Amino acid sequence: MTESLHTLHASVTDPTNNLTLGSSSDRSACYRCHPGATTKCLRGAMGKQSNIQCQSCHGDMNAVGAHGRQGWLEEPNCQACHQNALRYTEAVTNATTGTLRASLDSRFATNANTPSAGISMYRFSTGHGNMQCSACHGSTHAIYPSSHTEDNLQSIAVQGYAGTVAECTACHDSVPQTTTGGPHGMHSVGSTWVSAHKSAARNNLTSCQSCHGTDYRGSVLSKTPTSRSLNGKTFAAGHQIGCYDCHNGPSGD
Ligand code: HEC
Ligand code: HEC
Ligand code: HEC
Ligand code: HEC
Ligand code: HEC
Ligand code: HEC
Ligand code: HEC
Numbered sequence: 001m002t003e004s005l006h007t008l009h010a011s012v013t014d015p016t017n018n019l020t021l022g023s024s025s026d027r028s029a030c031y032r033c034h035p036g037a038t039t040k041c042l043r044g045a046m047g048k049q050s051n052i053q054c055q056s057c058h059g060d061m062n063a064v065g066a067h068g069r070q071g072w073l074e075e076p077n078c079q080a081c082h083q084n085a086l087r088y089t090e091a092v093t094n095a096t097t098g099t100l101r102a103s104l105d106s107r108f109a110t111n112a113n114t115p116s117a118g119i120s121m122y123r124f125s126t127g128h129g130n131m132q133c134s135a136c137h138g139s140t141h142a143i144y145p146s147s148h149t150e151d152n153l154q155s156i157a158v159q160g161y162a163g164t165v166a167e168c169t170a171c172h173d174s175v176p177q178t179t180t181g182g183p184h185g186m187h188s189v190g191s192t193w194v195s196a197h198k199s200a201a202r203n204n205l206t207s208c209q210s211c212h213g214t215d216y217r218g219s220v221l222s223k224t225p226t227s228r229s230l231n232g233k234t235f236a237a238g239h240q241i242g243c244y245d246c247h248n249g250p251s252g253d
Contacts, residue, residue: 006065022061030054044143057091059098066098073119077110079103085210085221107184128183136165166225194231198252205250216250218242
């Protein structure tokens with residue numbers, strides 16, 4: 001069904017822009033059949049980006065309809081873009097074949113061979129605390145924070161603001177003491193970590209680079225998701241925490 005449907009309609013002309021559905025490079029083509037006009041089925045953190053379209057992840061109509069592709073199972077994944085401390089805007093390396101970028105690291109990856117050999121699906125994968133990925137991120141096309149208010153209600157209810165469920169105390173009674181045991185290898189958060197980070201830094205400074213950046217000045221992976229007061233300073237939500245914020249660089253001097 002998916003093969004016939006997408007292949008046949010690839011050559012159909014959309015009367016609103018005179019492009020064939022197969023040559024269109026944006027979501028308007030897919031929204032002709034998939035819930036679009038009001039539902040906006042693509043509405044999460046990625047969907048809000050004008051440079052990320054359905055085709056950026058799935059490839060175009062011909063790629064979805066490719067003969068031999070296993071529909072409903074061979075889908076895109078997170079690590080095709082979120083790898084090596086980067087965020088690519090294209091999961092496919094070729095939109096007409098739908099070939100996914102190979103992943104260089106598994107920090108933000110879906111589980112291999114899930115739910116079956118050779119398949120790796122977000123919907124079935126689990127991460128920190130053996131919870132579904134979607135417990136902290138929401139569903140595939142509405143990854144927190146979403147442009148629709150309703151999608152954000154759960155994250156607001158458990159931690160007070162919309163976005164990835166990131167507050168340790170949304171689930172734990174108190175912030176657990178750990179250097180790498182949090183989600184995706186995260187350390188503790190807050191004043192207890194300010195006291196504890198020194199020995200972690202002395203023991204394995206280069207491990208801090210994967211999130212705080214190779215220059216230790218912060219990256220998108222060291223953003224504080226909400227305003228925090230740490231060590232007598234206030235950091236605004238979205239501030240990329242670096243090692244120069246409180247002292248002169250990673251040696252702590
Ligand atoms: C002409 C109508 C139509 C258009 C246009 C369309 N789709 Fe679909 N799509 C469908 C239908 C119907 C199904 C369900 C097929 C089935 O039941 O197997 C589907 C299923 C899918 C699936 C799930 C099944 C699979 O193959 O994995 C994906 C992914 C998908 N479409 C992606 C897209 C993308 C991306 C676009 C735009 C480039 C698009 N579709 C445009 C009608 C359409
Ligand atoms: C096409 C590439 C691509 C794919 C595939 C992708 N992402 Fe993203 N993602 C991005 C980009 C680019 C950004 C940065 C968006 C921005 O600038 O706000 C992002 C941002 C995010 C954020 C941060 C949101 C915020 O506001 O801080 C989260 C969380 C996220 N993605 C989770 C996921 C998950 C989970 C998956 C898999 C289901 C996934 N991403 C798949 C490209 C992708
Ligand atoms: C940021 C990447 C990304 C974008 C953009 C994206 N998808 Fe998906 N899509 C996925 C992933 C990942 C899956 C597999 C989810 C899973 O593992 O369960 C998926 C699965 C699907 C499915 C199968 C059913 C389901 O919900 O799991 C359909 C249909 C689909 N996408 C259609 C679309 C359409 C239509 C658009 C544009 C309006 C779109 N997608 C945009 C990443 C994306
Ligand atoms: C307990 C909550 C939790 C679970 C479960 C979880 N994550 Fe995350 N995820 C987070 C947090 C918190 C961040 C932000 C990390 C950071 O900024 O360093 C994040 C960030 C991400 C990002 C975005 C990285 C970026 O560039 O901003 C992706 C992709 C991602 N997770 C994928 C997954 C996948 C795939 C799974 C399941 C295998 C999963 N997550 C399970 C909490 C979780
Ligand atoms: C969405 C809920 C959720 C969030 C948010 C969360 N955790 Fe957890 N965490 C769990 C669950 C569930 C377990 C597994 C508990 C078990 O197996 O008994 C767990 C287990 C742990 C463990 C293993 C030891 C233990 O206490 O059981 C550590 C360490 C940990 N989490 C640290 C963190 C840190 C640090 C953060 C914040 C950066 C965090 N977690 C955020 C749900 C969460
Ligand atoms: C998995 C990604 C990741 C790694 C690895 C990592 N950090 Fe962080 N770090 C973060 C994030 C995200 C924040 C912002 C947390 C927040 O405020 O919620 C942060 C914040 C901090 C803070 C400020 C305290 C706070 O609660 O905001 C210090 C200090 C810190 N990191 C030190 C380190 C040191 C030292 C290392 C290496 C031993 C390290 N980090 C490794 C992601 C990481
Ligand atoms: C929120 C503020 C804050 C941030 C951000 C921060 N530190 Fe610190 N750091 C401190 C404080 C406070 C001390 C203790 C200073 C003292 O004892 O005089 C310290 C001390 C240290 C020390 C010990 C220095 C010594 O005297 O031996 C090291 C190493 C260190 N930090 C590394 C890092 C690294 C690496 C980062 C970035 C990943 C980082 N710090 C980010 C507040 C911070």
